[in-house]
Amino acid sequence: xxxxxxxxxxxxxxxxxxxxxxxxxxxxxxxxxxxxxxxxxxxxxxxxxxxxxxxxxxxxxxxxxxxxxxxxxxxxxxxxxxxxxxxxxxxxxxxxxxxxxxxxxxxxxxxxxxxxxxxxxxxxxxxxxxxxxxxxxxxxxxxxxxxxxxxxxxxxxxxxxxxxxxxxxxxxxxxxxxxxxxxx
Ligand SMILES: CC(C)(COP(=O)(O)OP(=O)(O)OC[C@H]1O[C@@H](n2cnc3c(N)ncnc32)[C@H](O)[C@@H]1OP(=O)(O)O)[C@@H](O)C(=O)NCCC(=O)NCCS
Numbered sequence: 001x002x003x004x005x006x007x008x009x010x011x012x013x014x015x016x017x018x019x020x021x022x023x024x025x026x027x028x029x030x031x032x033x034x035x036x037x038x039x040x041x042x043x044x045x046x047x048x049x050x051x052x053x054x055x056x057x058x059x060x061x062x063x064x065x066x067x068x069x070x071x072x073x074x075x076x077x078x079x080x081x082x083x084x085x086x087x088x089x090x091x092x093x094x095x096x097x098x099x100x101x102x103x104x105x106x107x108x109x110x111x112x113x114x115x116x117x118x119x120x121x122x123x124x125x126x127x128x129x130x131x132x133x134x135x136x137x138x139x140x141x142x143x144x145x146x147x148x149x150x151x152x153x154x155x156x157x158x159x160x161x162x163x164x165x166x167x168x169x170x171x172x173x174x175x176x177x178x179x180x181x182x183x184x
Contacts, residue, residue, distance in 0.1 A: 029129050034137045037085040037097070040078045047094050048074050055096075055120035061175060062152030063120070077117050086137050088121070088130045096121035098134040100141050106148050108171060108178060114145035119158075135165055147181045 037044070049070045056063035064070065077099040078085060084100030097120060104115035116138060121130045139147075149167065151158050153175050167179040 029133075031090045032095070032130055032133060033089050034086055034133050035089060036083070037078075037087050040075070040085075044094065045071065045074060048097060051094065051096065051122045052118070052120050054123045055126070057123055059152060059155060062155055063118075073118075081117060084138070084141050086134060086141070088134055090125075095125045096130045096134055098138050100138040102142055102145065104148065109146070109148065109180070113180075114142035114147040116147060116149040119149075131161065135161075139165065144183045146183050149179050150176045151179060153177050 040048075049067055052070045052074065053064040053067065081099050081101040084102055086098050086100065087094045088096040097118070099117040099119070101115040101117055104113055105111070106113045106115070119131070119134065119138075121134070147167070149162065150173075151162065153172065159169075159177065159179070162179050162181075165181065166184075167181040169177050170180045171178040
């Protein structure tokens with residue numbers, strides 16, 4: 001979801017096949033903790049870049065453009081939304097993150113709303129409920145605000161995921177679709 005920077009600035013240990021059976025999945029989920037990121041030191045930044053790069057594998061037009069870009073982008077996310085930068089951890093290992101901004105001026109809405117600037121789970125850990133845990137934390141944090149995000153037009157999986165949480169497509173800009181979840 002790298003549009004924002006352009007416009008604003010602008011291995012689970014899965015089985016060998018990469019598939020977790022239900023028992024392994026439950027055991028992984030009990031170990032996943034969602035935490036606010038405390039500091040963006042070099043080691044953490046490198047791990048987040050690694051996740052950002054591999055999460056978007058096969059979808060380079062929408063993210064993971066390159067490591068130096070990712071570094072600038074993630075630092076921007078950290079400076080813009082420290083209090084809403086949540087990570088999913090298994091033990092000490094970060095396996096995913098979501099960046100939630102409670103003070104985003106949307107020029108499309110003409111007012112300040114909540115925003116999700118980035119959302120990614122390590123490819124090896126995708127499909128096991130970690131994204132859901134991160135999204136729930138984000139919705140708890142952004143509470144009663146309207147929330148805006150941009151998603152790649154062909155990123156069907158992410159679009160379906162957002163729809164389940166009440167986001168609706170409200171506009172389009174190039175290859176990007178703008179989705180908004182109106183407060184209830
Ligand atoms: C979008 C993303 C963050 C979701 O994280 P995740 O940990 O894979 O999500 P979950 O495991 O919680 O799955 C949530 C739902 O996604 C769908 N899903 C998960 N894995 C899937 C797969 N392999 N194929 C199709 N749908 C899948 C399912 O609907 C799933 O619901 P379920 O729990 O009923 O099975 C993650 O897939 C990702 O990093 N994608 C690449 C980056 C990206 O697109 N970010 C969003 C940009 S705006």
